[in-house]
Amino acid sequence: MWPALPNPHALAMLLVTVTALYLFSREDYRLEVTSIGLLSLLAVGFSLFPFEGLEPTGLFYGLGHEALVSVCALLVLGQGIVVTGALEPVGRLLGRAWARTPFLALLTTLVVAAALSAFVNNTPVVVLLLPILIGACLRANASPTGVLMPMGFATLVGGMATTIGTSTNLLVVAVAHDMGLERFGMFDFAAPAAIAGGVAMLYLWLLAPRLLPERRIVLADASTRVFDARLTLSEDSPVVGNTVAAAREFVDDNMEVVRIRRGNTHIFASPDEVLRAGDRLRIRDTSTRLLAFAQAMKATLESRNSAGNEIDDGLTLAEVAVVGGSRLDGTNLKSSPFLQEYELIVLALHRHGHDIWSEYLEIQDVMLRQGDVVLVRGPGNQIRRLKRDPEFLVLDATMELPRTRKAKLVLGILTAVITLAATGVMHIAVSAVFGVLLMLTTQCMSVRAATRAINPQVFFVVAASLALGKALVVTGATDYLSELFVFATGTASPTVVVGTLMALLALLTNVVSNNAAAVIGTPIAIGIAGSLGLPPEPFVLAVLFGANMSFATPMAYQTNLLVMSAGSYRFREFVLVGTPLTLLMLVVLTLVLSRMYL
Numbered sequence: 127m128w129p130a131l132p133n134p135h136a137l138a139m140l141l142v143t144v145t146a147l148y149l150f151s152r153e154d155y156r157l158e159v160t161s162i163g164l165l166s167l168l169a170v171g172f173s174l175f176p177f178e179g180l181e182p183t184g185l186f187y188g189l190g191h192e193a194l195v196s197v198c199a200l201l202v203l204g205q206g207i208v209v210t211g212a213l214e215p216v217g218r219l220l221g222r223a224w225a226r227t228p229f230l231a232l233l234t235t236l237v238v239a240a241a242l243s244a245f246v247n248n249t250p251v252v253v254l255l256l257p258i259l260i261g262a263c264l265r266a267n268a269s270p271t272g273v274l275m276p277m278g279f280a281t282l283v284g285g286m287a288t289t290i291g292t293s294t295n296l297l298v299v300a301v302a303h304d305m306g307l308e309r310f311g312m313f314d315f316a317a318p319a320a321i322a323g324g325v326a327m328l329y330l331w332l333l334a335p336r337l338l339p340e341r342r343i344v345l346a347d348a349s350t351r352v353f354d355a356r357l358t359l360s361e362d363s364p365v366v367g368n369t370v371a372a373a374r375e376f377v378d379d380n381m382e383v384v385r386i387r388r389g390n391t392h393i394f395a396s397p398d399e400v401l402r403a404g405d406r407l408r409i410r411d412t413s414t415r416l417l418a419f420a421q422a423m424k425a426t427l428e429s430r431n432s433a434g435n436e437i438d439d440g441l442t443l444a445e446v447a448v449v450g451g452s453r454l455d456g457t458n459l460k461s462s463p464f465l466q467e468y469e470l471i472v473l474a475l476h477r478h479g480h481d482i483w484s485e486y487l488e489i490q491d492v493m494l495r496q497g498d499v500v501l502v503r504g505p506g507n508q509i510r511r512l513k514r515d516p517e518f519l520v521l522d523a524t525m526e527l528p529r530t531r532k533a534k535l536v537l538g539i540l541t542a543v544i545t546l547a548a549t550g551v552m553h554i555a556v557s558a559v560f561g562v563l564l565m566l567t568t569q570c571m572s573v574r575a576a577t578r579a580i581n582p583q584v585f586f587v588v589a590a591s592l593a594l595g596k597a598l599v600v601t602g603a604t605d606y607l608s609e610l611f612v613f614a615t616g617t618a619s620p621t622v623v624v625g626t627l628m629a630l631l632a633l634l635t636n637v638v639s640n641n642a643a644a645v646i647g648t649p650i651a652i653g654i655a656g657s658l659g660l661p662p663e664p665f666v667l668a669v670l671f672g673a674n675m676s677f678a679t680p681m682a683y684q685t686n687l688l689v690m691s692a693g694s695y696r697f698r699e700f701v702l703v704g705t706p707l708t709l710l711m712l713v714v715l716t717l718v719l720s721r722m723y724l
Contacts, residue, residue, distance in 0.1 A: 128613060129606060129609035129610055129613055131606075132601070132602050132603060132605070132606040133601065133602060135175070135177045135601040136598075136601040136602045136603040136606060137603075138171070138175075138601075139594075139597050139598050139601050139603040140598075140603050140606075140607075142164070142167065142168070142171075142594070142597075143594060143598065143603070143646065146160070146164050146590075146594060146642070147634075147637075147638045147642065147646075149164075150587070150638040150639045150642055151637045151638045153681065156583075157583040157586065157587050157639065158582045158583055158586045160590075161583075161586035161587050161589065161590035161591075162586055162590070164590040164593070164594060165185065165186070165586075165589065165590045165593055168182075168185050168593050168594065168597055169182045169183070169185050169186070169593075170182075172185070172597070177600065177601060179600050180596075180597065180600045180601070184596070185593040185596065185597065186589075186593070187592070187593075187596070188588065188589035188590070188591070188592030188593050188596075189589045191300065191588075191589075191592055192300055192553065192555045193293075193296045193297045193299075193300035193301070193555075193588065193592070194585065194588045194589060194592070195555045195558075195559065196290070196296050196300075196554050196555040196558055197293040197296055197297075197584060197585075197588060198580045198585065199555065199558030199559045199561070199562050200247060200290060200293075200296075200554075200558050201247060201579045201580055201581065201584070202562045202565070202571075202576045202579045202580065203246075203539075203540055203543065203558060203561055203562060203565070204246050204247035204249065204250050204579065205250070205571065205575055205576065205578070205579030206536045206539075206540075206565045206570050206571045206575075206576075207246060207250050207536055207537075207540065208250040208253065208254075208517075209517070209570075209571050209575055210532045210533045210535075210536045210570055210571070211533055212533040212534075212536045212537045212540075213242070213250070213251070213254050214254075214533065216238060216242070216254070217254050217255070217258050220234065220235055220238065220255070220258055221258050221261070221262060223235075224258070224259070224262035225262065228262070231262070232273060232276070232331055232335070233327070233331045235255065235259065235273075235277055235280075236276060236277060236280040236327050236330055236331055237280075237327060239251055239252075239255060239277050239280040239281045239284060240280045240281065240283050240284025240287075240323060240327065241284060242281075242284065243280075243281040243282070243283075243284035243285045243291060244284045244285065244287040244288045244291045244316075245288065245290065245291070245540070245544055246540070247292075248281035248282065248284070248285055248292075248685055249449065249684060249685055249688075251281050252277070252278055252281055252685045252688055252689065253449050253519050253688070255277055256274065256277075256447075256519060256521070256688065256689070256692050257513075257519070257520070257521075259273050259274055259277060260274070260521065260692065269339075269340040270692075270693055271338045271339060271340065271693050271694070271695065271699075272334075272335030272336075272338045272340065273335065274689050274692055274693040274695075275334065275338060275689055275693060275695060275699070275700070275703055276330035276331070276334045276335060276703075277689070278685050278686060278688070278689035279326075279330055279334070279677055279703075279704070279707060280326075280327065280330055281685060282674060282675075282676055282677065282683060282685070283322075283323045283326045283327070283330075283711075284323065285674060286315075286319040286322075286323070286670070286671055286674045287313075287315075287316045287319040287320060287323065288312050288313060288316060289310055289311070289312045289314075289554065290312065290544070290547065290554055292640075292674060293584060293588065293641055294640050294641055294644045294670065294673045294674055295670055295674070296554070297588065297591075297592075297641055297644050297645055297648075298644045298645075298648050298666060298669055298670040298673070299670075301592070301595060301644075301645055301648040301649065302648055302652065302662070302666045305599070305648075305649060305652055307652070307662060307663075307666065311548075311550070312544075312547055312548040312554075313548065315667055315670070317718075317722070318667070318671075318715060318718040318719055318722060319671070321714065321718050322671075322711050322714040322715045322718065325710060325711075325714050326707060326710065326711060329706070329707055329710055330707070333706075334703050334707070337702055337703050337706075338695075338699060338702075338703060339699070351412065351413070351445065351476045351499055351691070351694050352410055352411060352412060352476060353410070353411070353412065353413055353416060353473075353474035353475060353476045353499075353501050354384070354408065354409075354410050354474055354475055354476070354489075355408070355409055355410075355411075355416050355427060355473055355474035355475075355489075355501075356387070356406045356407065356408050356409070356427075356489065357406070357407045357409055357416075357419060357420050357423065357425040357426065357427055358404065358405070358406050358407075358425055358426045359401060359402070359403055359404065359405045359406075359407065359423065359424075359425050360403065360424050360425060360426065361403045362424055363401075363403065363423050363424045363425055364376065364423065364424065365377070365401050365423050366401055366402060366403050367400065367401070367402075368400070368401060369397060369398050369399060369400055369401070370383055370386075370395050370396065370397050370398070370399050370401065371397035371398065373401055373423070376422070376423075377419055377422045377423055378415075378418075378419065378422075381409065381411070381415075381419055382409060382410045382411060383395040383407050383408070383409055384408040384409065384410055385407075385408045386399065386401075386405050386406070386407055386408070387405070387406040387408070388402065388404070388405050388406075389404075395407070395408075407425070413443060413445070413473070413474065413501050416473075416474060427473055427474075442503065442504060442505070442506045442509045443473075443501065443502070443503050444501075444502050444503075444504070444509045444512065444520050445476075445499050445500070445501055445502075445520065445521045446499065446500045446502060446512065446518050446519065446520055446521070447497070447498070447499050447518075447519040447520075447521055447688060447691050447692060448494050448495065448496055448497065448498045448499070448500070449496060449517070449518070449519050449688060452517045452518060452578070453517060453578065454494050454498075454500070454518075455494065455495060455496055455578075456493070456494070456495065456582065457493065457494060458490060458491050458492055458493050458494060459472055459489070459490040459492075459494070459500070460488075460490040460491055465490075465502075468502075468504060468508045468509075468511065468512050469504050469505060469508045470502040470503065470504035470508065470512075471502065471503050471504065472489055472490060472500055472501070472502050473501045473502065473503055474489070474500075474501040475489060475492055475494075475498060475499070475500055475501070476498065476499040476500075476501070476691070477495075477497070477498050477499075496684045496687055496688065497680075497684070497687025497688055497690060497691050498691070499521065499691050519688070519692075521691070521692050532568070532569070532570040535568060535570055536565065536570050539561050539564050539565055539570070540561065542557075542561065543557045543558055543560070543561035544557075562576065584641065587639050587641050587642060588641050588645075590642075591639070591641055591642040591644075591645035591646065592645055594642075594645070594646065595645040595646055595648070595649060598646065598649060599649045604649040604650050604653050605653050607650050607653070608650050608652075608653025608654045608656070608657055609653075609657060611623075611627070611650065611654055612654060612657045612658065620658065620660055620664075620720065620724045621716060621717070621720040621724065623654065623658065623665075624664050624665060624668045624716055624719055624720060624724070625668075625712060625713075625716035627647075627650075627651060627654065627665060627668045627669065627672070628668040628669075628671060628672035628712055628715060628716060629672065629712055630647075630672070631643055631644075631647050631668070631669050631671075631672025631673045631675075632672040632673075632675040632708055632712060634647070634672075634673075635672065635673045635674070635675060635676055635682060636675070636676060636677070636678045636679045636682040637679075637682075640673045640674065640676055640682070640683070641673075643672075643673045644669060644670065644673040647669040647672070647673065648666060648669050650669075651665035651666050651668060651669045652665065652666065660724065661723055661724070663723050664719040664720065664722075664723035664724055667719055667723075668715075668716075668719060671711070671715050672712075675708050675711055675712075677700070677703075677704030677705070677707045677708050678700060678701055678704040678705050678708055679697070679700055679701070679704070680695070680697060680700050686700065
């Protein structure tokens with residue numbers, strides 16, 4: 127029988143949830159703004175329309191929730207590893223392994239990446255391994271595309287193994303404990319994660335590279351990345367006075383002129399438009415072809431420093447990827463001291479699948495985000511210095527990893543944090559905050575670097591998701607969804623119910639924030655278990671594992687975007703490799719959870 131409709135407040139919360147998930151999936155809306163808007167809507171809504179048992183101010187409890195404190199502290203600890211180069215010895219060992227036996231080195235890299243990600247945020251692990259793998263492949267005259275995506279996925283698989291592996295794990299464990307379940311220990315679900323992870327490692331080692339194209343990437347000379355840039359036509363340009371069509375015929379029929387800026391006027395680049403001296407052509411192509419177009423048209427590839435002044439001389443090109451915790455993440459080149467500090471000029475920007483700037487923006491006004499690639503030019507010594515800065519990821523064939531005298535101290539602090547939490551001496555929130563304090567007082571990292579490590583998107587999404595989850599539980603909306611799920615699965619066996627729930631979360635996490643999916647899914651999982659009279663652990667773990675399966679789209683997780691930029695992958699290649707991996711993990715984990723818990 128179809129479940130009876132819940133009370134009006136619960137129905138309103140279901141509507142709010144659907145709207146929130148839709149907004150979380152939209153890349154044109156900033157997650158921070160959407161999350162703050164959701165928090166405000168919930169607080170105002172329950173103030174105007176009270177519900178017994180739910181105080182509007184209580185919805186802000188997520189801002190100080192133990193899970194959010196743990197997530198932020200662990201992000202800072204991960205940044206400490208990056209800025210001190212604490213993982214540099216691992217990088218050196220892997221680099222030597224790749225020089226000797228690439229086939230076995232790939233398996234070693236996958237296992238090491240997964241193992242590190244079980245205890246450290248996977249972003250620094252990916253940032254460490256990208257230049258090593260790119261350099262090793264280029265020196266072996268092999269395609270990096272068969273290596274980079276498997277490595278990125280390995281870090282996601284490894285993050286499933288412990289309670290601190292990902293922010294998603296921390297949230298699921300915390301929400302389940304808030305609802306009365308006994309708290310999961312750090313390694314309580316390591317066994318099913320290890321079994322499924324072993325199968326995933328074999329797939330990523332033996333099959334995934336064969337599904338990917340052999341796309342040669344000569345990053346220092348001729349990148350396959352497509353950049354947006356502006357070329358300014360000089361008085362003696364041979365295309366001045368000719369139409370756009372004639373200019374393309376003169377230079378290259380494949381030259382893509384997106385738009386023309388003439389003074390303060392923006393003109394559509396129709397084939398019949400006549401070009402004039404001083405026109406600034408927005409062109410989209412690879413860095414090498416952009417330089418060739420500029421030379422053929424006697425045009426200036428627009429290059430601007432931090433003050434916005436044009437500069438014409440430069441020595442070396444470099445492609446810099448924006449990573450989490452970098453001073454470029456969430457800002458623009460005009461307000462950042464990045465260009466001035468490294469004596470660089472910016473030539474072009476790259477963002478997969480998006481029109482990176484509007485017609486009225488200058489290149490230095492574009493707000494950058496993780497996964498963007500900035501094409502810069504500058505003195506060779508400054509480019510080399512940039513490569514050694516752990517805040518930035520220069521995509522070329524070299525392997526210059528930073529290491530400071532504080533590296534061993536940072537590793538010791540991180541080991542102590544994990545040990546104290548694993549043995550139950552301290553809660554992970556307490557030990558992690560104490561670890562951050564030790565890093566700051568011993569000057570392993572600056573306060574500025576620590577604050578940059580706390581991703582505003584993660585912070586506000588977690589806080590808003592916890593508030594939404596609480597509202598869903600108190601109003602009875604999660605009970606209704608649980609009954610609806612049980613009704614939909616009918617007389618299916620518990621194994622099928624667990625697998626279906628996990629599949630639903632896996633689908634959701636590739637479309638919206640995995641943290642939001644986890645917080646909303648956990649109470650539903652507990653409700654399903656209660657309706658079926660079964661232990662809640664396998665259902666909660668189905669949510670945890672499903673919400674971590676961010677394999678099928680590049681937008682599903684931040685490291686996917688970094689890997690996409692570094693390897694010049696296309697969206698369909700993530701679907702091609704990530705979908706079988708998701709299905710494989712679903713089958714294995716469903717069988718293992720059923721065998722171990724049901």
